[in-house]
Amino acid sequence: MSSSDSAVDVSTLCESESNFGGCEKGYDLTLTDKVIAATGPNAHPRLAEIMPSLVRHLHDFAREVNLTVDEWTVAIDLINACGRMSDDKRNETQLLCDILGLETLVDEITAKQVADASATGATTPSAILGPFYRHDAPLLPNGSSIVKALDPSVPWYETAVADSALVTGRVLSSASPTEPIRNAIIDVWHSAPNGLYEQQDPDQPDMNLRGRFKTDDEGRFSFYCLRPAAYPIPDDGPAGQFLAMLDRHPYRPGHIHFVVSGPEHRTLTTQIFDDRDEYIQKDSVFAVKDELIVSFVPREGDPNAKWLLEYDFVLDSIA
Numbered sequence: 001m002s003s004s005d006s007a008v009d010v011s012t013l014c015e016s017e018s019n020f021g022g023c024e025k026g027y028d029l030t031l032t033d034k035v036i037a038a039t040g041p042n043a044h045p046r047l048a049e050i051m052p053s054l055v056r057h058l059h060d061f062a063r064e065v066n067l068t069v070d071e072w073t074v075a076i077d078l079i080n081a082c083g084r085m086s087d088d089k090r091n092e093t094q095l096l097c098d099i100l101g102l103e104t105l106v107d108e109i110t111a112k113q114v115a116d117a118s119a120t121g122a123t124t125p126s127a128i129l130g131p132f133y134r135h136d137a138p139l140l141p142n143g144s145s146i147v148k149a150l151d152p153s154v155p156w157y158e159t160a161v162a163d164s165a166l167v168t169g170r171v172l173s174s175a176s177p178t179e180p181i182r183n184a185i186i187d188v189w190h191s192a193p194n195g196l197y198e199q200q201d202p203d204q205p206d207m208n209l210r211g212r213f214k215t216d217d218e219g220r221f222s223f224y225c226l227r228p229a230a231y232p233i234p235d236d237g238p239a240g241q242f243l244a245m246l247d248r249h250p251y252r253p254g255h256i257h258f259v260v261s262g263p264e265h266r267t268l269t270t271q272i273f274d275d276r277d278e279y280i281q282k283d284s285v286f287a288v289k290d291e292l293i294v295s296f297v298p299r300e301g302d303p304n305a306k307w308l309l310e311y312d313f314v315l316d317s318i319a
């Protein structure tokens, strides 16, 4: 369809309630249709499907708030700054999406599509991956620790000892919740008590507080880690500046990240949240789900852990 084919009578558009008063404000509503019609016949099918909606929402937004050139320029500068700051250790653009709730929203949409397509039972809810995942964390034996080189010279040593924890559980199949998944991989990572992931902190060893574990024949896994502490998302960049402009705090409640994968099951990306945390109901990236809030319990007689968490993951069967 050419742009001329798509020419729309403004008086007709003005009858619509979706232009947020654009007609009353005297804006040229045909612009939106011209932009949509400019997409060619060989456009990627999914792009051709979604771009009309994006353009309409974008244009309606600009008309609704009477967006000025100066304001648009500030937004462009923000996005450009996010791009310039992003590299293999920091994803500022993803962080910007996170503080806008966009990653949580697309995670919810994706999870719903998976649930609707699934013929089996309930699965563990997903949560956002976040910007600090690293591939190729070390594959460790069950029962080992992801806490590296912890000794009294570490500034947060005492906190780490007080929060030492054993996390254990099973990976199960939604097809049969009593059926374990053997040889599933639990990829786990969390921040240190100083609120920093190892790639943010030159004082931490490479791959500290990261590890992968394989389930045994009963679908069981276990590892030592720390009860997670609240931390501020990196607020020394444009996403942080944006938070400040919005008079928002940057903190996330303490959480442990997981990517759990198993043969013939859909890979689960999720987080668990420590119920002791003061930010549990005010996560700066809106990722907390009630089903993912957990309670650590005191552990007796284990020199390596003062706390215990037993938690099972249920993966969606795609067999």
Ligand SMILES: [Fe+2]
Binding pocket: 130, 132, 191, 255, 257
């Ligand atoms: Fe995190």
